Structure formats: C-alpha cells, structure tokens
Amino acid sequence: MADTKKKWPMIVGLIFILGFIAAMIVSTSTTAKFHCEVCMAFNGSTVCRNGAASTQQEAQRIGTDLACSDLGAGGFSPCAHLEPVSVKWR
Numbered sequence: 001m002a003d004t005k006k007k008w009p010m011i012v013g014l015i016f017i018l019g020f021i022a023a024m025i026v027s028t029s030t031t032a033k034f035h036c037e038v039c040m041a042f043n044g045s046t047v048c049r050n051g052a053a054s055t056q057q058e059a060q061r062i063g064t065d066l067a068c069s070d071l072g073a074g075g076f077s078p079c080a081h082l083e084p085v086s087v088k089w090r
Contacts, residue, residue: 035090038063042071042079048086060087 032052036059039048047070051063068079 032059034059036060036063037088038067039085040064040067040071040079040082041085042068042082045071046085047071063087
C-alpha cells in the first residue's frame with residue numbers, strides 16, 4: 001500500500017507533462033496560411049525577419065515588428081512606420 005501512495009505523485013506528474021506536450025503540439029500545429037520575410041532599413045542598418053499569420057497583413061506586421069525591434073536594439077524604433085525594403089512571400 002505504501003508503494004502505491006508513492007507512485008501517485010509520479011503518475012499525476014507524468015500525466016501533466018504529457019498533457020502539456022500534447023497541448024504544445026496542437027497549438028503549434030495550427031499552421032499559419034501566410035509566411036513572409038520582411039527586410040527593414042533604419043539608420044544605415046538592414047535587418048530581415050520572418051513573419052507568419054493567418055492573414056497577409058498580420059504576417060507582414062509581425063515581420064516588420066520583429067525587424068524593427070532588432071534595429072532599435074530592444075528599445076523604441078520609429079522604423080515600424082517606414083515601408084519595408086523588401087517582402088518575400090513563401
């Protein structure tokens with residue numbers, strides 16, 4: 001009986017971990033319809049980042065935001081209001 005009581009926390013923990021892994025697989029398997037690479041230039045630097053989403057506009061915005069965040073060194077960068085140097089759709 002004592003061995004059974006010791007196994008329950010391990011069983012519950014294992015079920016929790018497997019459930020978490022299953023949830024991650026399901027949430028990441030919902031593939032975005034639109035994928036792009038957005039290149040932004042600001043202050044003489046150019047950075048390209050990928051964006052993916054269910055709409056073209058959202059995918060491009062994500063790519064732009066990621067590129068601008070790198071160009072701004074983690075701070076505010078006004079490059080988000082500029083036109084991209086290039087947008088390549090996949």
